[in-house]
Amino acid sequence: MREFFVENEDAPELLDIPRYSISHVALRFLIARKWDYDFAMDNIRTYCRIIRNIGKPNIHELETYFRTGTTWVHPEHLDKNGRLIQFVFPGKLTSGLKSNVDYRIAATFYVYNEGFANHPEALANGITCIIDLKNVPMNMEKGAKKFVNALQDTYPARMGRVYVLNTPWFFKFVYKIFKVFMKKKLRDRVRVNSIEQLLMM
Secondary structure (H helix, E strand, C coil): CHHHHHHCCCHHHHCCCCCCCHHHHHHHHHHHCCCCHHHHHHHHHHHHHHHHHHCCCCHHHHHHHHHCCCEEECCCCCCCCCCEEEEECHHHCCCCCCCCHHHHHHHHHHHHHHHHHHCHHHCCCCEEEEEECCCCCCCCCCCHHHHHHHHHHCCCCCEEEEEEECCCCCHHHHHHHHHHHCCHHHHCCEEECCHHHHHCC
16 A cells, blocks of 8 residues: 555545545545455545546535535434435536536535544445435436446445435436446445335334
């Protein structure tokens, strides 16, 4: 791992090491990948490559996105399995942000980082994602491959469960596109529910 940081001088900034530490960041990736060192290192390389390509944003650059309420992590509570709870409302995206996949990736990484900073005990358990598709546009699949790959192969956390609510009539057609890019493990963790069903869990 030391060789990687020697060869990639920008890695500490890309991995937010000025804020944390190399050992802290390394531990996050190792825990997320069940202590598989090679898998964790591949993950770190991919994470750095993606952040390098899209540019490392700061909170001021993302303020417009966050004001829409499109994605956020519950600041206080974890779910019953000790996972972070992420809420996603893609239907709230404004027209200028709908097509910007890089913004969506950067914002998602940011809220995850903040969530795990507040709840480090959730690192081993991962994330429960609740996606509300109310008012989502028919072109919701735009950038699907880039976004799905960034989440399932890059961010150092396991996606424990994904609940999809308020699905529009065209969801089953769009989901077929998403499924092409999703690994079987992630596909098996997706549940399409009503709000009532989710509240009963």
